[in-house]
Amino acid sequence: KQEVTQIPAALSVPEGENLVLNCSFTDSAIYNLQWFRQDPGKGLTSLLLIQSSQREQTSGRLNASLDKSSGRSTLYIAASQPGDSATYLCAVTGTDSWGKLQFGAGTQVVVTP
Amino acid sequence: DTAVSQTPKYLVTQMGNDKSIKCEQNLGHDTMYWYKQDSKKFLKIMFSYNNKELIINETVPNRFSPKSPDKAHLNLHINSLELGDSAVYFCASSQDPGMNTEAFFGQGTRLTVV
Numbered sequence: 001k002q003e004v005t006q007i008p009a010a011l012s013v014p015e016g017e018n019l020v021l022n023c024s025f026t027d028s029a030i031y032n033l034q035w036f037r038q039d040p041g042k043g044l045t046s047l048l049l050i051q052s053s054q055r056e057q058t059s060g061r062l063n064a065s066l067d068k069s070s071g072r073s074t075l076y077i078a079a080s081q082p083g084d085s086a087t088y089l090c091a092v093t094g095t096d097s098w099g100k101l102q103f104g105a106g107t108q109v110v111v112t113p
Numbered sequence: 114d115t116a117v118s119q120t121p122k123y124l125v126t127q128m129g130n131d132k133s134i135k136c137e138q139n140l141g142h143d144t145m146y147w148y149k150q151d152s153k154k155f156l157k158i159m160f161s162y163n164n165k166e167l168i169i170n171e172t173v174p175n176r177f178s179p180k181s182p183d184k185a186h187l188n189l190h191i192n193s194l195e196l197g198d199s200a201v202y203f204c205a206s207s208q209d210p211g212m213n214t215e216a217f218f219g220q221g222t223r224l225t226v227v
Contacts, residue, residue: 031214043203043220087154091216098168099144099210103156 002027002094006104014112019077021107023090028068034101035064035075036089044089048075080111116140119204119219126194127227134189134222136204142217144168144210145187147179150201150221159202162187163210194226 003026013019023033032051036044048057050066050073057064061078077084087108091101117138126132138145146169147159160179161169167179176192191198204219 031211034215036218041223044205044218046215046217049215089156091156093214099146099161099163099207099214099216100158100169101146101148101156101205101214101216105153105155 002102004092004102004104006090006107008107010108012110013080015080015082017080019080019109021075021088023073023104025071025092027094028071029095031093031095033066033073033090033092038087038089082111082113085109085111116217117204117206117219119222121222123223125225128194128196130194131192132194134202136187136219138185138206140206140217142206142208143184144207146205147189148203148205168210196226199224199226
């Protein structure tokens with residue numbers, strides 16, 4: 001059974017520092033891994049999708065890596081801004097899960113001015 | 114132009130009532146999902162439909178009944194609401210349930226049962 005873990009559960013950094021968020025999963029039989037952002041009281045916004053054959057994806061200040069064999073992904077956010085404050089969720093789609101996303105519990109990020 | 118939209122955004126109702134949440138996607142996706150986010154903010158899948166056919170039905174009480182009139186819509190009907198049903202319900206869609214599974218989520222429906 002797939003289990004997804006995100007460490008740390010919460011993170012507070014001063015503006016300008018780089019953010020490093022970790023996600024680990026127990027079953028490497030995945031189609032992809034997706035990173036989301038959730039703002040309080042709002043829905044999920046897809047940030048990056050990494051296919052199982054890829055090692056990393058980049059979008060602006062965001063970079064996500066994937067090491068499928070070791071069951072790990074890392075989301076890097078460069079030069080953090082107060083607007084980056086949110087909860088970041090990672091989720092994997094297993095090859096036998098009919099598209100079901102298995103979510104981690106999330107990392108709550110606060111960027112202080 | 115909203116890709117995945119759900120209505121209502123907030124729903125407050127009494128125990129024992131029946132309520133529905135509607136979801137529509139304009140992305141042309143074949144697969145739609147309902148997820149539940151509990152008070153601890155943990156997201157878990159409830160149902161998935163592919164081309165109007167049910168493909169995932171997690172261990173959800175049968176008081177919850179999804180209905181997909183067409184590929185673009187997946188509604189959630191809940192009978193005899195209980196206090197424990199209070200949560201945020203998210204609708205999502207993806208191209209297919211296989212490799213093209215980048216998921217897009219609606220803004221959520223916060224259900225409060227009193």
